[in-house]
Amino acid sequence: MSTEEVHAAARRAKEAGYELATATRATKDAALEAMAVALATHEEAVLAANAADVARAEGSGTPANIVDRLRLTPERLAQMAEGLREVAALPDPVGEVVRGGTLANGLELRQVRVPFGVVGMIYEARPNVTADAAGICLKSGNSVLLRGSSSARESNTAIVAALREAVVEAGLPADVVQLVPGDTHESVKALMRARGLVDVLIPRGGAGLISSVVEESTVPVIETGVGNCHVYVDASADLDKALAIVVNAKTHRTSVCNAAESLLVHADVADDFLPQVIDALAERDVTIHGDARFGEYDGVVAVTDEDYATEYLSLDIAAAVVDDLEAAINHIRTFSSGHSDAIVTESQSAARRFVAAVDSAAVLVNASTRFTDGGEFGFGAEIGISTQKLHARGPMGLPEMTSTKYVVTGDGHVR
Numbered sequence: 001m002s003t004e005e006v007h008a009a010a011r012r013a014k015e016a017g018y019e020l021a022t023a024t025r026a027t028k029d030a031a032l033e034a035m036a037v038a039l040a041t042h043e044e045a046v047l048a049a050n051a052a053d054v055a056r057a058e059g060s061g062t063p064a065n066i067v068d069r070l071r072l073t074p075e076r077l078a079q080m081a082e083g084l085r086e087v088a089a090l091p092d093p094v095g096e097v098v099r100g101g102t103l104a105n106g107l108e109l110r111q112v113r114v115p116f117g118v119v120g121m122i123y124e125a126r127p128n129v130t131a132d133a134a135g136i137c138l139k140s141g142n143s144v145l146l147r148g149s150s151s152a153r154e155s156n157t158a159i160v161a162a163l164r165e166a167v168v169e170a171g172l173p174a175d176v177v178q179l180v181p182g183d184t185h186e187s188v189k190a191l192m193r194a195r196g197l198v199d200v201l202i203p204r205g206g207a208g209l210i211s212s213v214v215e216e217s218t219v220p221v222i223e224t225g226v227g228n229c230h231v232y233v234d235a236s237a238d239l240d241k242a243l244a245i246v247v248n249a250k251t252h253r254t255s256v257c258n259a260a261e262s263l264l265v266h267a268d269v270a271d272d273f274l275p276q277v278i279d280a281l282a283e284r285d286v287t288i289h290g291d292a293r294f295g296e297y298d299g300v301v302a303v304t305d306e307d308y309a310t311e312y313l314s315l316d317i318a319a320a321v322v323d324d325l326e327a328a329i330n331h332i333r334t335f336s337s338g339h340s341d342a343i344v345t346e347s348q349s350a351a352r353r354f355v356a357a358v359d360s361a362a363v364l365v366n367a368s369t370r371f372t373d374g375g376e377f378g379f380g381a382e383i384g385i386s387t388q389k390l391h392a393r394g395p396m397g398l399p400e401m402t403s404t405k406y407v408v409t410g411d412g413h414v415r
Contacts, residue, residue: 005181006190010197013118013143016173021115021141025092028139031170032088036081038166049158057151065255065313069125080131083381087135090380093398094141108409113402115141117199120191122147124205127155132381134163134177140401147180192217204384224384227257227339228311229369232328234345235268242344243276249368251284255313258340258372263319264328270321286315293321308335325350329357338387340372361387361394
């Protein structure tokens, strides 16, 4: 693989993007339906390719949570197809008028949504992201260059082959969906340095991947995904609600960025709540890394600042008892990744203070952090969850995958 091969793919994507940018919604929706059908048609080939990836990962000692992200099943493949159909059912953001009106001089001014152009996706393990990203980019009028991890190379190759066949059937250029050539870091670096050919890069994976892309890329980057998420149980919390929320946020699915990684409990309810939550988490094989108050109970291991800063993505949780709401807020300000943080409380004033003071992409009141998700928010399949503040923040659906331009219409106006 050479840099020129990657840049040649980007040039093909840019050329194909010109046609995609002006495609009608009907054409794009037909392509998405064809892509969904193609996943079913090519199910045997995709699952066989995935089985080879999974076997190689297990053989090399890859952690179980990463293998879970990598593994496809007929059910997960069907969910990928359904995700494409859900995107097809959503409104087309391209051409939407964000604002507009007639100026005092008679000029008509409209700010309208337009595609970015070429989107590069750099992501780890999950081959479902391949279909999700292709579908969202296509619907929003963007060509996409997909660079999954080498661990999923066989899976991604099979999926992209099926998707490219489908978009051609729908009358669009195959190169609106491409896998980046090569599976070494050099191909990633070439994509990150394709300024002028690639309009935006979106890394989706662990902290190491995201920081590497942000620091090394000359292409604009939208950061996504690192989720050191907290649940804080306030003094006025309904403890039954709190227990259900903590267990769901931690154990519903551990390998995702909106799973809870830290638990904070107000000192006033610690005596009542700690025995309940420790038992409930222990029943689900969760290891609690706790402070001195949690450490009074069997099975709790001592916590460190490194634990508080960790996105475990496993059956582990860091835990502490805090003196008051402000102590909880200060802890979250220190250790949160700015993804999703939740408070369980029956106090409106505590909820208002928490929502105002916690600076995260999603702040939840009496709800599990697992709800921070494009599908759960009603956006359809998401490209990722942005934890930065420029351009997009939170779950990135179709509108977040567009830029805007101004259309100015006059009648011989001169200045």
